[in-house]
Amino acid sequence: MAPTHEKIRELRVEGITKRFPGIVACNSIDLTIGENEILALVGENGAGKTTLMNILMGLYQPDEGKIFINGRPVQFKGPADAFAAGIGMVHQHFMLVPNMTVAENIALGLKESHRYFRLDLPGVKKRIAEISERYKLPVQPDAYVWQLSVGEQQRVELIKTLCFGARFLILDEPTSALTPQETDELIALLKRMASDMSIIFISHKLAEVTALSDKVAILRQGSIVFKGTTAGQTAAGLAALMTGHEVVLPRNACIDGYGNDCLVVQDLYVKSDRGFFALDGVGFSVRSGEILGLAGVSGNGQKELADALAGLRRVEKGRISLMGVDLTNRSPREIIDAGLGYIPEDRINEGIVPSFSIKENLILKDVASPKFSRGAFIKSREEAQNAALLQQQFDIRCSSLNSMTGALSGGNIQKVILARELAREPKALIAVYPTRGLDMGAEEFIHTRLLELRAKGVAIFLISEELDELMNLCDRIAVIFKGKILDILTRREATRPTLGLLMAGIRQGAEKAAVEG
């Protein structure tokens, strides 16, 4: 398909159907996006948003249905065809080479800059300068990608897509890794860009949808359940449409029933994989029956802190203790046995063994305990009974408890992990991004369980980047920035703006800064 430079005034899909084994990912979807419109495409995980967009990008062929641009039918045999037609997509996970400069990254996909054995970098830089001028997207072409913040990398992705000649933008969950301030900037930017092109904005953050989009389409289980203008819709109304039922995320009433200090971390220094100190004197304590949140943009030391608490990363200096027992630099086994529960960040690779059955994953930590073993042998009956019981208690939805855990949905995998950890009756629980990427139904379930656990007197340390999650659940919120805890706020002090500023490393109030040096 030859590249055209015609403006895309209308993109229309008709009756798009795509089947995958066992499911219909898209079920005869009709959508129209007009000139200069921003359409928000909303839906839970697995609702079919990404499949639909991959069809628009030529990555998948629809089983049925057609795509029209400006009223003419088009067929995309691959991403190159979609590019040629002017459709550009910014993926949720950035497609950049970290050890190349911005200009080099853009030149990679820009065919006209490849002149036999030479690369026309000056030409690429000129193109970048034009685009960045036109859309007010500041970027340094000679900076290496690894030096850039997540927000800056996203700008590079946008410029890259525009340099390739995109006249129609698709953004897949663009705000998932941004700070609140960066999100606001992105929304303002997209609004400016909409004067020039149409945009499809995929998200499940409903506040952003109402702030940005003109029209909204809601997908549920592969079908469109709502199409209309955004004006007049509320976030709660959209949530109900998205999940099919009223969703009320539970809130922590913050009633004081706190016990003694349970999980105590003092002056912790931990190195990152690259050898510098990722934690630079971190200290906090969580009381029994309290939820302490840790807010921060990811990459500020959360991973290293979580690893150190689980015994998987060496503590250089400082102390970790649980109920007065010193756990500094103990083995993971000793830490587990001391009563620390853990919901890891990467639920598929760290939380479960994906190829193991659900039954097996539920006893992953306790296979050698007297409850599940006699001598060298596993008690198969107890293993099965345990699984059946936990399946009921935690509403784990699966065809069989013998089936592979890795094949479950993200929410169900998280339920398996939660079931295993809670069944061990921990004294304290570390939850690292426990609802990341989960739909609202699963989020509601996990939040409810965490609050129940709090009421039972367990100390919970919740690492998250979702301010709503933190403000709903936590008694206190600590903010981490570049390996230091900038401040610990009570629930009353913690507002969106104060947390946002702290997450960006800005400490409010001169006195406070002076006191802490």
Place this chain on the structure above:
Amino acid sequence: MKTSTRVAYVSLVSCVAALAAVGIGAIVLVILGADVVQTYKVILTEPLKDLFGITEVLVRAVPLILVALGIAISFRAGILNIGAEGQIQMGIVSATAVALALPNVPKAILVPLVLLSGAAGGALWASIAGYLRAKLGVNEILSTVMLNYIAVQIYGYLLRGPMIDPAELQTGSGTPQSMRLPRSAWIDRIIPGTRLHWGIVLAVVLAILVYIFLWRTTSGFKLRAAGASAKAARYAGINVESSLLFAMVLAGAFAGLAGAVEVTAVHRRAIEGISSGYGFSGIVVALFGGLHPGGIIPAAAFFGVLLVGTDMTQRILSIPANMVSVLQGAVILSIISAKMLINDPYAMEKFERRFLHFKGQPVGQRAEDEESRKNEAKR
């Protein structure tokens, strides 16, 4: 997806894979100028025609089963042991040394002792690679392959020097081989006049024990967890490093045992070339058997047929017995390709729609299916 569909799909893919393996072999045979049909007929039927052939197949299957069991354990634990060949040779050396050193010990004690020392020799050799991987992160594929070369040299040196049969020195022929083992160290033959020995029973019993170990014991559970997802295992408090080392020791023990059985039951003295590639064929058998004892036994029998069959083609049709290596390679390629297709749910979905529910399909679909069919053919 219905189970019947899945079964149909898997069997179709398996059949195509088997045909592909046969096809690759056929290409080589055509280049050699051989009669393809005749050759395959000899390879696959000749060994099973008489008692001699069948017992020979089983004799070959014994070391293959033993080695493959060890490979299955190590691969399941996440360590790719390519060093069975060297471990076999170390097992032979240890078993021979112990048998020759204690000729007067009664058989009931000496045979188990010799077998155990063979296992210990293999285990010790394997533990070098296991230790390097667990403590220093040295890639086990490199280290085991390199240790194979070292083992060959040590084996050759011992048979030419310290362990050579003094008779060879007296007669001056100098064949690199040890003294004949004392009768008290022999594993007996089951059927007189054939070479079939009691090692086959040992191999089958050990296969059952390995199954119980991997799927019924806590250490097997931990070992499989560490192999399937080292990260998750670490989070669950499993010591992945010691699990790697343990698995490697077990794998080496099985390979060493295979060597000890070969020397005490078949050759009765250490000679050069005794392992005859069982260390590598064992890997193929383990993969072909799905890294599961229940699959390894039939896979070993099948490869036993191939080994004996290609020997026979050499005699009957004068086609080099090295043909077996070609067939092994073809089988590995086919298994790997078939696994990719079997684990690709999307390919399975397409198969289902195309062949089983072809009627209700819209016409526009045909062209695309044609294209994907071509793509699949390329794979």
